[in-house]
Amino acid sequence: MPPIVIVGVHPVREALRAGGVREVRVGPRADARVNEIVRLAEVKGVPVRRVDVAELDRLADGERHQGVLATLGDAPRRWSLEEVVRQDPQPLIVILDGVEDPHNVGAILRTADAVGATGVVRQERHAAALGPAAARASAGALAHVRIVDVVNVVRAIETLKELGVWVVGLDAEGAQPYDRIDFRPPTALVVGAEGEGLRRLVREHCDFIAALPMRGHVSSLNVSVATGIVLYEALRQRSADR
Incomplete structure (x- = not known):
């Protein structure tokens, strides 16, 4: 690399x-x-x-x-799922399911760093390269965020469940509003590709599917914006719990 x-x-x-x-x-x-x-x-x-x-x-x-x-000098260290989960007794992890726009990936990394997320998981294939575009959009967060590269997102979700992490998918058709989800336990938030959302198998393996309320004329938000809203809800809940 x-x-x-x-x-x-x-x-x-x-x-x-x-x-x-x-x-x-x-x-x-x-x-x-x-x-x-x-x-x-x-x-x-x-x-x-x-x-x-x-x-x-x-x-x-x-x-x-x-x-x-x-x-x-070297590519940023790649972490394993087990290593990332061990970093925090209350891990908050973001999983990117096929997010291929480097500007969106960079923006998600920036927000993940801002809220103190434990790490970001990305699939080795069908993922944006961590090149100049992602690095610039991250505003320097690429140098700080723990990144896990996985071969298969579904398998990664199953591994996280075995490690005691609840998995929340973000999808427009979700059954629960995002602010009704309890983000205080160890949690992984799964966000899908631009325009396509979560893949069917990924969605089926999530513990919960959350949605953002949409009351205007557009049917969805940019994936980095939606991710930021939910991550800050998780931060709000966790801050109130202290």
Whole structure:
């Protein structure tokens, strides 16, 4: 797996703070924010290379780089389901069932980090690459969130159940409103692909299927928005319980 490229001022800054950056590259016209990143890289002992804009454009793969990008020395550590569950007596895990838009994946990683989720599970195939687009949309969270790659989502759900984790699927046809679900026990939230939702077998293996109320003219929300709403409901419940 090639090193992950992180682009943009804020994502690169967060990656430097998290550690593991192999090199920072900056364009010829650095502004004050980029110069701040250069100083931070120097403090961290990370090499900084001045390059032309064409090289930044090529490595950023169409993403807006703001004159700076970083490459990670190694791909982020991949965790097992068992390792992630052991990180927290009250784990909160997000499972991505075929979410292929890297901007949505990045936004979900950002929210998962914001609420203190224990980890994010993604299928090795039919999943967005964790490249510049996902890294930028995550606003640096890619460097912090525990990520589990699995071959089969249904099998992962069964493993989580064996580890004592309740599994909640999010689907427009869900029988229960999302805020009626008790998210205080160890919980995994499963969210489906854009436009298609949860696959049938995945849905059938969930303990509960929750829905968001839709009272306007559109029938669904963007998957990253819907995931954020439910994760913050889980955070609200858990905070009130303390």
